[in-house]
């Protein structure tokens with residue numbers, strides 16, 4: 001948890017739009033940040049991942065069947 | 077050369093003024109002076125050989141990078157990004173690099189790159205060669221649309237001539253690519269040169285990180301490179317003698333639609349749009365709105381647009397941008413909704429169909445818009461359309477859907493009165509008249525293939 005706190009606000013959620021095929025698993029695991037459009041493709045409400053959601057975000061990344069989702073540490 | 081300005085080139089009365097030609101021209105100097113494309117002899121007479129550095133580059137930014145930064149040159153391919161910053165990034169990456177000169181000009185209204193490449197090919201090639209030296213590139217790839225076969229031959233011939241005279245230090249490869257709206261996007265070019273489809277790739281890595289053959293790759297528009305070739309010779313201060321401090325240099329614009337002399341013009345950055353319309357001999361009839369930038373651009377009401385300076389910051393204030401340098405005038409009698417519907421159908425057909433939100437979103441927005449143009453829309457459809465337009469931006473691997481979103485959103489705003497009419501009384505008479513913007517047949521897109 002301390003890891004998440006120190007890293008708070010410096011993590012970014014990225015989607016590879018070509019790889020993503022609209023499984024929607026991410027929206028189920030991370031509804032705070034990801035919704036779905038009428039075809040089931042993700043709508044990212046905020047790319048900033050707050051510390052308290054970091055674990056959920058990492059779970060969503062791991063569950064995406066086509067590895068389209070990433071959480072990156074922001075530079076600068 | 078029917079597509080450039082129709083006025084005949086000025087005669088001997090015009091005085092030679094260093095690197096600046098008639099009407100303050102730079103890139104089109106030779107054409108305005110002689111009335112014919114500049115061959116290599118004429119080019120060398122006017123400018124001499126490109127001032128290539130004597131020594132091989134170290135991984136630092138040299139004098140040309142600094143000059144381009146000081147000049148304030150911005151990219152002429154659409155995004156108006158500072159060219160010096162891109163040069164520096166690639167120059168400071170250790171190891172060899174690659175340069176791609178983007179002469180694809182996929183924007184259907186634009187003719188500026190074709191005119192520039194036809195009339196001053198050696199200025200573009202000098203720029204590519206100089207940029208290659210500045211970033212330590214091993215090769216240059218000049219990407220052209222293969223639908224313009226004559227242009228591809230013209231440039232290949234120019235490169236051969238230069239090779240015989242030993243002008244360039246690195247090989248320049250001339251390629252003909254499928255001519256589609258997104259085949260000209262930077263990552264599409266990289267993919268194609270690498271042997272793949274001319275379709276956008278996911279980023280990162282961006283081309284400057286990992287492009288052709290995995291090497292850092294500088295992608296610049298051909299007009300940008302031509303300006304760079306002049307900055308290398310005459311310096312940043314000279315470059316800034318045209319335009320304004322925040323919008324330096326000259327730029328090529330394509331004027332189209334309801335103007336008397338449509339064509340390509342070179343003008344100082346920041347010229348008021350009304351003045352540009354006058355240079356095209358004024359409106360051919362009363363103008364209601366202007367499309368600025370291109371098909372991925374913005375509609376602006378004529379009253380607002382005519383007083384605006386054609387420069388990034390001024391245009392940004394009304395939600396527009398210079399884009400590919402397109403200014404298309406829509407007559408007041410025309411139906412902006414019907415025009416926009418046709419452009420959206422074209423953009424939808426030109427999606428690379430790789431990303432869900434673009435593949436699904438663009439055709440539905442185009443269909444909704446067509447319903448609006450036909451007068452078949454009710455408020456429920458309008459709400460749905462607004463929602464779908466809002467969901468296009470930032471949700472593709474490339475910015476193709478962002479452009480379509482901007483076009484659609486500005487159309488709904490600028491043609492709001494027409495919209496009310498269409499909903500209340502059905503389509504106006506103008507909606508069934510002959511269209512003003514010439515939009516290529518969307519069905520032709522797939523015939524090009526991607527390779």
Ligand SMILES: Cc1cc2nc3c(=O)[nH]c(=O)nc-3n(C[C@H](O)[C@H](O)[C@H](O)COP(=O)(O)O)c2cc1C
Nearest residue numbers: 151152153154178181182260261262296297300475
């Ligand atoms: C859909 C799409 C189409 C594009 N088409 C062109 C084009 O035809 N020519 C061009 O120079 N840049 C085009 N661009 C921009 C390029 O990706 C790239 O930014 C540009 O070539 C960089 O050159 P510059 O910095 O000199 O403008 C396009 C971008 C997008 C998103």
Ligand code: SF4
Nearest residue numbers: 020021023024026064
């Ligand atoms: S889980 Fe992966 S493939 Fe499915 S919608 Fe989310 S990002 Fe796309």
Ligand code: SF4
Nearest residue numbers: 428430431434472474
């Ligand atoms: S956003 Fe559209 S045009 Fe761009 S890569 Fe994705 S599908 Fe292709």
